[in-house]
Amino acid sequence: MAFLKFSAIIIAFSVLFPKNFSLSDAKRVHNSITTIDTHCDTPMKFVNNGFDISVSHEAPESRVDIPRMEEGGLDAIFFAIFTSQKPRNTETYKETYDLANQMIDSTIVSLEHNKSTTGLATSVKDLQKLEAENKRAIFLGMENGFPIAKDINRVKEFYDKGVRYLTLCHSSNNDICDSSTDPKGAEHHGVSKFGKEVIKEMNKLGMIIDVSHISDTAFYDVMKYSKAPVVASHSSVRSVCDHPRNMSDDMIKLLAKNDGVIQICILGDYIKSPDTTSVHYTKMQELKKKYNNWQYKNDDERKQAWAEWDAINKNYPQVLPTIADAVDHIDYVVKLVGIDHVGIGSDFDGGGGLADCTNVADFPKITLELLRRGYSEDDIAKIWGGNFLRVFKAVEKLKA
Numbered sequence: 001m002a003f004l005k006f007s008a009i010i011i012a013f014s015v016l017f018p019k020n021f022s023l024s025d026a027k028r029v030h031n032s033i034t035t036i037d038t039h040c041d042t043p044m045k046f047v048n049n050g051f052d053i054s055v056s057h058e059a060p061e062s063r064v065d066i067p068r069m070e071e072g073g074l075d076a077i078f079f080a081i082f083t084s085q086k087p088r089n090t091e092t093y094k095e096t097y098d099l100a101n102q103m104i105d106s107t108i109v110s111l112e113h114n115k116s117t118t119g120l121a122t123s124v125k126d127l128q129k130l131e132a133e134n135k136r137a138i139f140l141g142m143e144n145g146f147p148i149a150k151d152i153n154r155v156k157e158f159y160d161k162g163v164r165y166l167t168l169c170h171s172s173n174n175d176i177c178d179s180s181t182d183p184k185g186a187e188h189h190g191v192s193k194f195g196k197e198v199i200k201e202m203n204k205l206g207m208i209i210d211v212s213h214i215s216d217t218a219f220y221d222v223m224k225y226s227k228a229p230v231v232a233s234h235s236s237v238r239s240v241c242d243h244p245r246n247m248s249d250d251m252i253k254l255l256a257k258n259d260g261v262i263q264i265c266i267l268g269d270y271i272k273s274p275d276t277t278s279v280h281y282t283k284m285q286e287l288k289k290k291y292n293n294w295q296y297k298n299d300d301e302r303k304q305a306w307a308e309w310d311a312i313n314k315n316y317p318q319v320l321p322t323i324a325d326a327v328d329h330i331d332y333v334v335k336l337v338g339i340d341h342v343g344i345g346s347d348f349d350g351g352g353g354l355a356d357c358t359n360v361a362d363f364p365k366i367t368l369e370l371l372r373r374g375y376s377e378d379d380i381a382k383i384w385g386g387n388f389l390r391v392f393k394a395v396e397k398l399k400a
């Protein structure tokens with residue numbers, strides 16, 4: 001009886017006064033697990049300004065490079081071959097296809113120059129090999145199926161170049177499916193006929209389907225058509241922050257049933273609803289309108305828009321949410337569907353970043369918050385890559 005009383009006191013004490021974890025505890029955890037960030041937009045920097053990934057940079061201008069991956073104990077990251085959606089015509093199809101290839105080629109050249117520290121990974125095995133050699137693994141994902149145009153053969157073409165996931169669309173509708181944020185609304189009412197073919201081809205090749213950015217109806221279509229589990233490479237929770245880019249409870253439940261995973265996107269507006277009265281918000285809305293919901297006429301216009309984007313962020317800094325706000329999304333998913341269906345996709349170099357997590361070197365701070373909230377090291381290993389790798393392996397297995 002006395003013993004029972006004593007244990008009750010210990011439990012009550014540990015709830016009231018959680019163990020005082022420090023950043024060095026979080027770093028130790030990172031060194032003992034595999035950590036993956038499933039989405040960043042760094043390849044754009046290779047094309048725009050000949051970015052050198054081997055040296056450390058400063059956020060917010062740059063949030064990902066090899067020295068900071070090492071510092072943050074980040075083993076792997078997905079580089080998105082991102083192309084923004086433009087009106088669809090022969091000219092833009094060609095332009096976008098060329099740009100995607102340019103991004104892939106320049107990423108590969110950059111990795112060749114950094115062979116001693118980093119390597120391109122195209123499978124779970126590649127990652128394990130690189131990790132054993134204490135090297136960083138860079139995976140390629142493609143954000144927006146626009147470069148596929150209407151040519152099904154291009155899915156394999158990009159797969160053969162190393163691309164391992166495809167985010168079916170971006171902020172506007174494309175030939176594959178509808179977007180969650182196209183101001184014109186639905187075009188295909190979900191996934192198009194061509195999109196269905198793309199999904200089939202991806203399952204066949206062992207390419208991961210990424211449902212981030214796609215409309216709710218398109219998501220439900222993917223759930224019907226895909227034979228493999230899927231990922232949301234960078235999406236957050238709509239019940240915590242009401243944004244069409246985020247996933248509803250029903251979608252998350254269905255994703256979990258499919259054995260997939262939602263990788264929480266740490267982009268401010270998807271973590272916490274923005275202050276719509278701020279100058280930053282007003283200026284960004286004006287910019288979005290000016291550039292037709294980011295549908296650029298050409299590359300010069302895209303570069304101009306990004307320069308103006310940077311200027312707004314510099315002159316009218318946004319009050320960003322914090323790691324604690326982001327971990328609220330993780331908590332929510334865990335309560336809704338369990339620990340096996342959640343991870344992290346930063347969207348760094350593409351808008352992602354929190355007040356206290358500005359670049360990949362800051363990732364142990366997220367782990368520290370998880371430790372403080374009572375997550376075990378096994379839970380944290382699942383969140384930082386275990387769950388995503390389970391999906392990746394299932395996709396690879398279906399191919400085999």
Ligand SMILES: [Zn+2]
Nearest residue numbers: 143213234350
């Ligand atoms: Zn995105």
